[in-house]
Amino acid sequence: LIELRDIEKIYKVGTIEVPALRGITMLVRPNEYLAIMGPSGSGKSTLMNLIGCLDTPTKGTYTLAGEDVSRLSDNRLAEIRNRRIGFVFQTFNLLPRANALHNVELPLVYAGKPIGIRRQKAREALAAVGLADRTHHRPNELSGGQRQRVAIARALINNPSLILADEPTGNLDSVTGEEIMAVLDEIHRQGNTIILVTHEEYIARKAKRIVRLLDGLIEKDDYVS
Amino acid sequence: LIELRDIEKIYKVGTIEVPALRGITMLVRPNEYLAIMGPSGSGKSTLMNLIGCLDTPTKGTYTLAGEDVSRLSDNRLAEIRNRRIGFVFQTFNLLPRANALHNVELPLVYAGKPIGIRRQKAREALAAVGLADRTHHRPNELSGGQRQRVAIARALINNPSLILADEPTGNLDSVTGEEIMAVLDEIHRQGNTIILVTHEEYIARKAKRIVRLLDGLIEKDDYVS
Numbered sequence: 001l002i003e004l005r006d007i008e009k010i011y012k013v014g015t016i017e018v019p020a021l022r023g024i025t026m027l028v029r030p031n032e033y034l035a036i037m038g039p040s041g042s043g044k045s046t047l048m049n050l051i052g053c054l055d056t057p058t059k060g061t062y063t064l065a066g067e068d069v070s071r072l073s074d075n076r077l078a079e080i081r082n083r084r085i086g087f088v089f090q091t092f093n094l095l096p097r098a099n100a101l102h103n104v105e106l107p108l109v110y111a112g113k114p115i116g117i118r119r120q121k122a123r124e125a126l127a128a129v130g131l132a133d134r135t136h137h138r139p140n141e142l143s144g145g146q147r148q149r150v151a152i153a154r155a156l157i158n159n160p161s162l163i164l165a166d167e168p169t170g171n172l173d174s175v176t177g178e179e180i181m182a183v184l185d186e187i188h189r190q191g192n193t194i195i196l197v198t199h200e201e202y203i204a205r206k207a208k209r210i211v212r213l214l215d216g217l218i219e220k221d222d223y224v225s
Numbered sequence: 226l227i228e229l230r231d232i233e234k235i236y237k238v239g240t241i242e243v244p245a246l247r248g249i250t251m252l253v254r255p256n257e258y259l260a261i262m263g264p265s266g267s268g269k270s271t272l273m274n275l276i277g278c279l280d281t282p283t284k285g286t287y288t289l290a291g292e293d294v295s296r297l298s299d300n301r302l303a304e305i306r307n308r309r310i311g312f313v314f315q316t317f318n319l320l321p322r323a324n325a326l327h328n329v330e331l332p333l334v335y336a337g338k339p340i341g342i343r344r345q346k347a348r349e350a351l352a353a354v355g356l357a358d359r360t361h362h363r364p365n366e367l368s369g370g371q372r373q374r375v376a377i378a379r380a381l382i383n384n385p386s387l388i389l390a391d392e393p394t395g396n397l398d399s400v401t402g403e404e405i406m407a408v409l410d411e412i413h414r415q416g417n418t419i420i421l422v423t424h425e426e427y428i429a430r431k432a433k434r435i436v437r438l439l440d441g442l443i444e445k446d447d448y449v450s
């Protein structure tokens with residue numbers, strides 16, 4: 001499904017070069033459940049952005065479901081991002097002026113779904129993350145963990161086959177975190193692929209494989225029993 | 226130092242009332258080290274905002290160092306917020322167009338400190354959280370955990386006597402999290418008061434007392450041995 005070869009990402013800050021990824025090679029098969037760990041600043045979110053086609057590598061190749069991503073048209077990339085991939089951002093990235101329901105239904109708006117269906121699905125998605133009674137709150141009227149759950153519901157609403165979740169339980173107490181992990185577990189059981197970034201060991205243990213980054217490189221890549 | 230009596234906070238969303246805090250009574254003495262825990266949405270950030278004078282209660286009284294906060298002038302409140310309290314927000318609240326150095330020096334700008342001193346102190350504060358080589362990055366050029374650490378450095382720069390930290394390690398791996406907790410430990414050792422919200426038990430264990438919220442009320446309030 002996902003094939004990264006010698007991937008590098010170098011950011012520029014003024015005249016300074018920041019090598020965020022310094023040569024990543026990894027393979028992810030369909031229906032894998034993978035956790036990415038590593039110190040703050042080691043390149044986890046950068047790697048997720050590349051996998052999710054939100055950014056392009058400075059060097060190396062990325063093959064997604066057999067297609068070289070760097071050769072894809074903008075339309076094809078947009079279609080992959082909107083329909084095939086669900087992304088939970090580390091900083092949520094919700095629309096501040098839209099309420100929870102509208103934020104969650106947004107991917108369905110882009111997919112051209114009619115309003116009745118989108119509203120229904122958005123309500124169900126919010127109920128699945130425990131926010132049935134917060135549909136009309138805007139992000140600044142929600143707690144940190146509630147915003148995180150809206151971001152999760154939005155990522156899942158299009159039934160994507162690849163879920164990229166960047167610290168999805170970072171703002172959640174352990175009970176609510178477990179509920180979210182149960183949702184992801186079910187999505188995995190249905191045949192989809194899950195890649196999540198976490199700094200919490202007990203969350204990483206739920207995955208089948210743990211990739212550890214250190215300073216822009218893969219330090220370890222092990223299947224857990 | 227802090228005396229809350231029958232504190233209630235009711236938000237309005239359209240015509241609906243959301244009772245975020247439903248009667249909180251608690252006392253915090255100088256030099257205490259307190260952790261607040263509880264499920265997502267239970268009222269932790271709301272309580273922190275009230276304690277930090279960033280918001281006012283709907284009912285109840287808040288006495289800070291002997292003064293009834295509701296009777297203080299705006300100038301006095303601003304002075305308390307800028308000089309006596311250091312606040313680490315759950316969503317960091319950094320200025321997006323300013324780099325890390327400038328974000329961290331901001332409280333010193335408000336305190337009227339000259340530029341040489343503020344730049345020096347801001348550099349030291351960033352070095353203390355491991356970001357000496359990121360001073361000129363803006364927030365969108367920083368990782369999630371690096372933004373969190375800039376927010377922490379900014380909260381500490383004025384040497385406040387009351388630190389309010391809302392999930393200060395939520396985006397940090399355990400090693401970096403331990404470094405931050407060591408910084409807070411030292412600040413506590415110097416006689417200051419620390420109140421932190423966390424959903425991680427191993428972080429809460431570093432405090433001397435744990436207050437657990439549930440649905441806007443205090444469920445438990447225990448000193449840990």
Ligand SMILES: Nc1ncnc2c1ncn2[C@@H]1O[C@H](COP(=O)(O)OP(=O)(O)OP(=O)(O)O)[C@@H](O)[C@H]1O
Pocket residue numbers: 134137140141142143144145146171172173236237238243244245263264265266267268269270271272315
């Ligand atoms: N400005 C607001 N308007 C309306 N409701 C609000 C507002 N801010 C918070 N709430 C509601 O008040 C309740 C408490 O919010 P608060 O942010 O204090 O929770 P929290 O304990 O910090 O949660 P978390 O662990 O998810 O950060 C939540 O149910 C939230 O939806």
Ligand SMILES: Nc1ncnc2c1ncn2[C@@H]1O[C@H](COP(=O)(O)OP(=O)(O)OP(=O)(O)O)[C@@H](O)[C@H]1O
Pocket residue numbers: 011012013018019020038039040041042043044045046047090359362365366367368369370371396397398
């Ligand atoms: N847009 C950018 N411009 C410049 N440098 C950047 C940019 N984005 C990230 N960086 C740098 O690249 C490195 C990797 O960042 P990344 O966000 O991938 O880290 P991370 O592993 O997700 O960290 P965290 O656990 O703190 O979220 C960091 O040192 C960061 O400062």
Ligand SMILES: [Mg+2]
Pocket residue numbers: 044045046090166368369370
């Ligand atoms: Mg990150």
Ligand SMILES: [Mg+2]
Pocket residue numbers: 143144145269270271315391
């Ligand atoms: Mg909160």
